[in-house]
Amino acid sequence: MEYDVVIVGGGPAGLSAAIRLKQQDAGIRVCVLEKGSEIGAHILSGAVVDPRALDELIPDWRERDCPLAAVPVTDNRHWFLTKNGKFSVPHWLTPGWMHNKGTYTGSLGNLCRWLAAQAEELGVEIFPGFAAAEMLYDEHGAVRGVATGDMGVGRDGQPKDDYQPGMELHARYTLFAEGARGHLTKQVIAHHALDAASQPQVYGLGLKELWDIAPHKHQPGLVIHTQGWPLSDAYGGGFLYHQADGQVALGFVVGLGYRNPHLSPFGEFQRWKQHPEIRRCLEGGKRISYGARVINEGGWQSVPKLTFPGGALVGCAAGFVNVPRIKGSHTAMKSGMLAAEAAAAALSAGRGGDALDGYEAALRSSWVAKELRMVRNVQPLIARFGAILGTALAGVEMWMRTLGMGLPYTLAHHSDRGLSRKDAARPITYPAPDGVISFDRLSSVFVSNTNHEEDQPVHLHLADPALPIDRNLPLYGEPARLYCPAGVYEVTGQEEGDPRFVINPQNCLHCKTCDIKDPAANITWVTPEGGGGPNYPNM
């Protein structure tokens, strides 16, 4: 099938690009592919959203039943947690742009559902349940679209009765809006060496739950961020947002640059909920949903070259998260809009299959660039100097740049891959879940509504199938068991002296941690059959 623009991924960046294209020229044929069973099914975010890009895209969004308008942020708190207590960080310590003025808290998935409805009204064709599985190149090496995955293939790779071959979607421009660590984005970055001049991308793993809490504890518009306890071998922190309908969204982000192989981001999250200040809010409530997704933390110095012949990267596929503000939706949306404007201009000039240089230039001189340059050293300072000293240094850094006194230096990143040997690292034991406030992985995956067709090829590829047992187990205790937030990876038979590495792909939340954190880069995440994965409601 032929389109002017194919967009891979129906998140904030992809949908904003689609809407902007149609706003520029209603005649442009635009198609959005989404691997989730519906728009929003795979979207996971806090979220506190800065509406700057939305104001530019759809200025009257507040009057158009946009669910984000329901809860403006009215009270913003920042806590530094100790084991049993907390210090509140006063507002005057941080620059004004850190205070969440004018922001909204709500479900990013629901914002995407709303954006999809706006896009469809404009004539965008949206295909949920179809995963872009393969890149298509023309004879000159330009991207000419993508192919969707085959449906109805058995675990053995053979077609089943309901086999439905994938489709080629051709486009003059293809926008990759897959979010952090997209599997096609990864290929396209490698193919065109887009990251040759940028720092390596680094990531955090975000875990989130949605709770109904006791009505008398609910204060819509209150948002809380925490640092400190329980993390000591990693940087990161928690969030707790009082949203609409008596619900609280809470979660925890752990930087994946940690070196201790005994660390479990899932375990840290569950432990964090037991802190008296967090537990107090949850007691008497009920958990409704759970999910996990990696987030880009590299910031401006990790943004790769954005364009290549026939396409461009938008949103978290490129990585526009503002780390200290913990926000990337507004920058993602803006990048999609800028790519759309460049693509519309190119199409009207009769171009196609070339690089959208106009997008690269526009993005690098936009408010996205300005905002990200300001905070570019925050993540590396905290990664290097730890939560207390690093945060203090980052605070000084942010003030200096806010006041126009920043020094012209940019700190580098270290890759997330490395781990210490297991006997050289501090052992960590996590408390058993109580089933009331804290839970185990499997009961958590259950409330993510995750499902994959069982009889299909395993979508987690091992370059060397023997490596998990031969190398990862003796050296690191096979860290996949711990970093995976969904219980996909297990080692069985250790007591019998016959250890086996077991993959449960049907549990996969599509968070991409394994593709990042395996010390030997042995695991490659590819897209399973379209429609599989979590079905997040209101996340």
Add this chain to the structure above:
Amino acid sequence: MKILVPVKRVIDYNAKPRLKPDGSGVDLSNVKMSLNPFDEIAVEEAVRLKEKGVAAEVIVLSVGPAKAVEVLRTALAMGADRAIHVQSDEAVEPLAVAKILKAVAGEEQPGLIILGKQAIDDDCNQTGQMLAGLMGRPQGTFASQVVVDGDSVLVTREIDGGLETVKLALPAIVTTDLRLNEPRYASLPNIMKAKSKPLATRTPADLGVDVTPRLATVKVAEPPVRGAGIKVADADALAAKLKDMGVA
């Protein structure tokens, strides 16, 4: 011969139903909804009968709110020819749905009406049977095989302890069980084509059907939480436990 396939938009089978805090029903806000799986099997069977040349046209119908159009488009993408949306924003009970179907069947004169045996949201398992009663036509429920033979249809039914085959004179009503077929995936080109297939919008009123509920929901409650199990050391301990509980 025309085949009429009524379909319902229901909570997706992967979604975990959650009660509204006030206990008035299941919270469906932003929960994934989809075509009732048994209805999907019914659409598949009708489309296969058309592909075999047995049927000339497959009409799908849904009673429900504006978003019911989504499941009609899914059915059209699977191969149905046209759709009828009977719009109602209120929940419609099985008897009222059966009356609507009878009215539409009067207009369309289908030779076969294939329904899912039940919807996975309310599990009523009533509409097909009520429709057969209202129309005075034969019914073959819980079908695992459907063979049209001239002016009759052979329906293999899944019953306790085995299979039963009934021969029904057409027009007839068939309700589908799980093993009748495996529904196909809708392909991208067919999803595109489905967008331009005809879709008529009706209302219960213009079909002369009163959909006022006859049932009052007293209470909706979650199933009781299962207590934790215990481990016993061996078979003797198990037998002793069962004796204590008075079951052995």
